[in-house]
Amino acid sequence: MSKAHSGLLLVVAVALVDGEGRVLVQQRPPGKPMADLWEFPGGKVEPGEVPEAALVRELGEELGIEVAPDALVPAAFASEGLGGRHLLLLLYVARQWAGVPEPRHASALQWVKPAEMRALAMPPADVPLVDALERLL
Numbered sequence: 848m849s850k851a852h853s854g855l856l857l858v859v860a861v862a863l864v865d866g867e868g869r870v871l872v873q874q875r876p877p878g879k880p881m882a883d884l885w886e887f888p889g890g891k892v893e894p895g896e897v898p899e900a901a902l903v904r905e906l907g908e909e910l911g912i913e914v915a916p917d918a919l920v921p922a923a924f925a926s927e928g929l930g931g932r933h934l935l936l937l938l939y940v941a942r943q944w945a946g947v948p949e950p951r952h953a954s955a956l957q958w959v960k961p962a963e964m965r966a967l968a969m970p971p972a973d974v975p976l977v978d979a980l981e982r983l984l
Contacts, residue, residue, distance in 0.1 A: 856929060858936045859902040860889030860973075861914070862922065863944065868984055869960055872967065873909070873953035883954070885967040887938060887976070898937050909953065912946035923979035927972040936972045940983065 863871040872885045890905035892898055899916040906914050919939040927934045950956045959967070961980040969977075 854932045856932050856934045857892040857898070858889060858934060858972075859892055859898045859905065860887035860936060860938050860976075861902055861906065861919065862887055862938060862940045862976075862980055862984075863948065864940060864942050864984060865958060867958075869958040870964070870980065870984075871910075871948055871956060871958055872964065872969075873950060874955040874957075875970075876952065876954045881970050883968070884970050885957075885964075886970055886973050888948075888953075899939075902939060906944070909951055910946075910948040910956075911951055912944045912948050914941050914944045918943045922983055923976050925972040925975050929972075934972055936976070938976050938979070940980075 871888065873888050875882050875884050875886060888906060888909050889902055890909065892901040899919050902919060903914055903916055906912050918941050922940045923938045925936040948956055961977055961984055964977045
């Protein structure tokens, strides 16, 4: 058995799916780790938070939209070493939300079909989730 990581980083993300089967991705801003890469909106789960509550909070902060916890459908996960820590990324799908997404913490937003995501530079943990989304949508 290998040496344990210094910590598990639990992250939640969402594939917001519009009526045309497109998914919203956001571009990481300059100066941040993995700057300019395209990713699913979301963020870290804080201590004491359940994943769905964390995602509802993050979507309000990052995109200015409201998503009901019961509108979040678990879809896939990714497990990735990240320096001395280990990232566990839980991906949900949502087809209903209130408000119009705006890039509050991102350089840009775009709506793309899952197959089009292959042409985007994405963080390593997001890449395997594209296959899962293609099968689901």
